[in-house]
Amino acid sequence: MPDSPGSEGGATARMAAHRQAVQQIRESYTALPPGASPRLAKQTTNLFRFREGGRTARLSARDLDQVISVDPRARTAEVQGMTTYEHLVDATLPHGLMPYVVPQLKTITLGGAVTGLGIESSSFRHGLPHESVEEMEILTGDGRVLVARADNEHRDLFEAFPNSYGTLGYALRLRIRLLPVKPYVRLTHVPFSDAGKCMLAMQEICDTEEHDGEPVDFVDGTFFGPGEMYLTIGRFADRAPYTSDYTGMRIYYQSIRSRSRDWLTVRDYLWRWDTDWFWCSRAFGVQRPLVRSLVPRRWLRSDVYRRLVGLDQRYGLTARVDRWRDNPVQESVIQDVEVPVERGADFLEFFHGKVGMTPVWMCPLRAGGSWPMYPLEPGRLYVNFGFWGMVALPRGRSDGYHNRLIEHTVHELGGHKSLYSTSFYPREEFWRLYNGDAYWPVKRAYDPQGRLLDLYDKCVRGR
Secondary structure, eight states: OOOOTTOHHHHHHHHHHHHHHHHHHHHHHHTSOTTOEEEEEOSOOOOOOOOOOOOEEEEEOTTSOOEEEEETTTTEEEEETTOBHHHHHHHHGGGTEEESSOOSSTTOBHHHHHHTTOOOTTHHHHOSGGGGEEEEEEEETTSOEEEEOTTSTTHHHHHHOTTOTTSSEEEEEEEEEEEEOOSEEEEEEEEESOHHHHHHHHHHHHHHTEETTEEOSEEEEEEEETTEEEEEEEEEESOOSOOOOOSSSSOHHHHTTTOSEEEEEHHHHHTTTTTTTTTGGGGGTTTSHHHHHHSOGGGOSHHHHHHHHHHHHHHTHHHHHHHHTTOOOEEEEEEEEEEEGGGHHHHHHHHHHHTOOOOEEEEEEEOSSOOTTSOOOTTOEEEEEEEEEEEEOOTTOOTTHHHHHHHHHHHHTTOEEOSSSOOOOOHHHHHHHTTHHHHHHHHHHHOTTOOSOOHHHHHTSOO
């Protein structure tokens, strides 16, 4: 039986294997042909930027996907950068621990959540995943392997790495802090018919970290329409009178509308959205009872749906069907945006009126520090609005119409947009919003030859 991540002997062997994998990827990177743009070869991705063709060289990340060790006393874990959160959670929960923020999809990697941005219902208290990182080992654009911390000579890289999307380097190993958990999570779904009142309640709950006189561990919400939205309040529990199962025929987001109280195991709570990719599994018909009964449970996963979307994007199947049926041209609107909570109702009014997609996920977050590449005001409460789907373009409008309208409105309301999906910013506007003055000195220090794409070329131009 293999050693667990908490065993000393197993951790020593895994660290030795890690060092070997680091040497291998470093040598592979050095051997890349001049002019080739490096790209990590990963089995899964949760990005929605489909790249144009070009000269790329793939770096294997196959041997960088393990949990090296879990230290229950120090409440830390040493984790390779390509480790999925599903794998990480399975290693930490037996110790009664979890990462401070566990992004909602199983195959998001730890390195991806840190160099990109992850979020979940613990973010109102614990911020974003990178805020619980103590140390990062990074393969930089100039081929060095460096250890970056908030207190060493590579502090500039440590602070600029979040939201850099692999344009400064690749996370090979991370040391993260862990949070104690209890076996169950008790959920309370609180209905609202007015967005303004919903935002006020969210702010009060997040500020006091209480609801009905009890402590709160998780907060998120779901917007079904202007007169129907819910805040979901989660609290750890030692015992549960029952537990619900949303990994088969029952669908989690539909339960929010039909029950005010629910109980889940902590593991099922963390992955409550993954089975149906929030609600996006609708597009594949698997929310229909007959179809769902025929689909194996192991296929009801976000990574399976993401592969199907990738195939559709590659071969243009949906676009062909729409043309055959003479349907309006569809625009992909897949975004997560952060808006100050006091402007949250304004955003929902705009979004429902101009885009009209439902449901919309609402997740409060408060950044604990200042992170230059994603300049949220520290200590201020924001709401992440997540919306993912297709919207018909108005006649005469071209692709990007809705997305550009969203970009403009978000920044008009004092917010910011994540870059995991398509972006349409002009170059000067992009660098003003995403702090080019802070980015470029770090880029020049750790990738002076520009072997890695810069943030604009990667996230807007889609290279």
